[in-house]
Amino acid sequence: MSRLTLDLQTAIEGNDCPGEPDFRRWAETAWMGDTDTEVTIRLVSPEESTNLNHTYRDRNRPTNVLSFPFEAPDGLTIPLLGDLVICADVVAREARDQGKSLSAHWAHMVIHGMLHLQGYDHINDADADVMEALEIRLLAGLGIANPYVTEETDKDS
Incomplete structure (x- = not known):
């Protein structure tokens, strides 16, 4: 089993962000490398x-999350996946506006960013479908509902 090391940096004051154990659990859930x-x-x-x-x-x-994959120069091998930069205020506003629990939205942003670091993207519809399906599955494993289902989506069914 591979191990993921987390470096959590908090560059904001007075936040009610999740703790390091939550960020670690979410990042480990999304890490698919061996x-x-x-x-x-x-x-x-x-x-x-x-x-x-x-x-x-x-x-x-x-924006909610920015992903910066690490690209090692030729000949250098460092076990570094990359950096996620998450704006706490945007995550809180989105959770409120979308009627989601703050914790569930934080989990989604970490998983979403981790998938970007591993090469997943949502630029075109086909890639977005693959990435969203994976996010939904990973979040379900944490007991978190599909983040792409809204009350309006439910009414259309």
């Missing part, structure tokens, strides 16, 4: 999220 690895999760303010989102994605607003 080797040991390390991931950094950094909890940031809207200002830091906006700055990074603008710099790396040309979007001048905060």
